[in-house]
Amino acid sequence: MSHADGARAARHGALHLVAVLVGATVLVPIVFGVLGGFKDNGQLFTNPFGLPDPWVPGNYTDILGSGEFWRQTGNSLGIALATTVLVVGIGAMASYIFARYAFPGRELLFTVFAIGLMFPFAVAILPLFVLLRELGLLGNPLGVILPQVAFGLPVTIVILRGFFRGIPGEVEESAVLDGCGPVRFFWRILLPMSRPALGTVSVLAVVGSWNNYLLPLIVFNDSRWWTLPLGVQQFQSQYSADTARILAYVTLAILPALLCYALAERQLVAGLTSGIGKG
C-alpha cells in the first residue's frame, strides 16, 4: 500500500467515525424508546443501555389492544388525507389562474398568498377558535381540516404556480385548437403533466397535517377525534410515572411516520428541498 493510499484510508476512517457518532446521537433516543417499551421501569433504572432482559411485551400489546391508539391513528390519517386532497385541489385551481391567466390585480393577489408563507399559525389561533366556535365546528374534524387547508394554500400555490408556468404555452395552444376548454385542459393535461410538483405539495401537506398539534388541541375537546400527537401527550400525563409504558406509546406513534419516511424517502426529500435547496 502506497503512502497516499494510507493517508486516504485514514481520512476515510475519520470521516466514518464522525458520521457514525452523529448517526448514533440521532438513533440512540429512538432505540432507547423502542427498547424501553419492552422493559419495565425497574429495568429502565438498572439496565438503561442493554437489551431488555426479560423482554416485556405487555406495554405494546396493551396499547395495540386498546383501540384508542388505532382510533387516533385513523383520525390522523383521515384528517391528513382530507387536508391534502383539498389543499392540493384548491391550490392547483388557483395556481392555474395565477400562472396562465392575465387579469388586473393578479400580481397583488398572488403576493397576498406569497406573504401568507410568513403568517404564523399562532397569530390567528385565538380568533380562529372564536370563529370555529361560532360556526359550530369545534369538536368537528372540519374545524381542523379547513384551517389547515387555508394555511397550506400559500406554499402550495407558490410551488405549483412556478411549475405550471414552466409548462410550454404550445401545449395549451394545441389543446385549445383541439377544442379543449379550460376545465378539461386543467384536468386532463395540466394536472397529469404536473405529477412531480403535485407530489411535492402533497408530501408537504401530509407531513404538516400529521404533525399538527395546536389546532387539534383547541378544536377537539372530546377524545373521540384526537389525533396521535394529542393522544401521545395525553397518554404521557395519564401515566406520568410509568416511563416504560409511555416509551411504548411514543414508539408506536413514531412508527407510521418512520415507515412512511423509509418508503417514500426520495420523494419526501425531493419535496422538502426542491423549492428551497437549489441555490
Add this chain to the structure above:
Amino acid sequence: MVTIERPVTATRAPAGPRPRRRRPWPTIAVFLAPALLLFGLLVLAPIAVAGYASFFTWNGFGVPTEFVGAENFRRLLADEVFAGDLRRTLLLVGLSIGVQLPFSLALAMLLHQPLRGRRAYRLVFFAPYVLSEVVTAVLFTMIFSPNQGLANHVTRLIGLGDLGATWLADTRTVMFSLFLVISWKYFGFHTLLYLAARQGIPQELHDAAATDGAGPWRAFRHITLPLLGPTIRISVFLSVLGTIQLFDMVWVLTGGGPIRSSETLAVTMFQEGFKRFQVGYASAISMAIFLISLVFGLLYQRFVLRRDLEGAITTMGDRR
C-alpha cells in the same frame, strides 16, 4: 417578464379560422373562488380580528366592546415575561445560527465526500425531521426523566455524576436542553439542504482550483461557501422564522417552566388567551409575533434574499 397567457397565437392571428374564444372571467372566478374564500375567511380575517381585538379588553366571548386603546401594548412592553420571551428567542436564534447551522454545514461537506454508505447516513440524519414536535418532545421528556431517563445515565457513565438531574427542571439549563432537542430534530433538515446545494456545484470549479494549487480550506472558503450562499441564507431564514414561532416543542417539553424560564412568545400567548381568557392581551402578543415575523421576513427578503428568492422559491420548475 414573460407571462404565458391563454390562446396567445389564436387571438393575435389576424386572419384565418379563429378558435371559439372564451370569456376568461367566469373561469377565473370559479377557479379562484375556493382559495380566496378559505384564505380570506380562515387566515386573513382571523389575523385582522386579532389586530382589532388587541385594542380591547376581551374574554373571547361575544363581541369585544371594552376599548382600551394601546393599553395592551403598553402593558406588553412593560411585561417582564414578554421581555424574557424576546431574550430567549434571541438566545435560540443565536445558538441556531452559531452552532446548529455550522454543524449542519460541516456535516453536509462530510457527506459530500465519496463515503461508503453515505446514503444510509443521510437517511438516518434526516429521520427526526419527519417526527412531530410533540412526539419528539414526549420522547425527550422521558429521556430527561430524573430516574429512568437516558440523559442522566449517560452523564453518570462519563463521570459527570448527576449533573443532568435537572435538565428541564433548572432555570439555568432548561434553554440549553431545549436547544439540544431542537437541534436533534432539525439539524438533518439543514444538512440536507446544504448537501443538495453542494451537489449542484460543478466539479470543474473545484478541479480548476486544485490545479491552481488551492488547498481544501481555500477551495471551501472561496468556491463552496459563496456558491452555497443562497441556500445558507434560506436556511437561516427558515431557522429564524421557526424560532420566533416556536410552540409545540416547548409546550410539551416544559410548558414554559420552570417559573416561565423557557416560555416563548407563542407559549405566553397561549397561556394568556386559552388559560387566563385574557384574549385582548393575548391578541396583542399575537400581533407582536406577527409584526416580528413580518418585519424580519420583509427586511430579510429586501436586503438579504433579494436575488436568491427569485430563482430559489418562486420559480421552481420555471425555465426562464
